Amino acid sequence: xxxxxxxxxxxxxxxxxxxxxxxxxxxxxxxxxxxxxxxxxxxxxxxxxxxxxxxxxxxxxxxx
Numbered sequence: 001x002x003x004x005x006x007x008x009x010x011x012x013x014x015x016x017x018x019x020x021x022x023x024x025x026x027x028x029x030x031x032x033x034x035x036x037x038x039x040x041x042x043x044x045x046x047x048x049x050x051x052x053x054x055x056x057x058x059x060x061x062x063x064x
Contacts, residue, residue: 024032036042037050 022035023029031054033047033050037045038047040046
């Protein structure tokens with residue numbers, strides 16, 4: 001599995017930070033909005049649309 005994980009690039013300004021923003025600890029990370037969404041890096045996506053989509057998927061998963 002480790003070979004499949006692509007790390008975020010490191011920043012040049014702060015050595016203790018990564019370019020993808022701060023990571024939440026597990027399990028909070030499971031439901032947290034990804035930094036690329038909250039920072040506006042993904043065109044057409046927002047925190048609100050991400051949360052709406054997550055709620056929709058949660059509904060589908062519970063149906064199983």
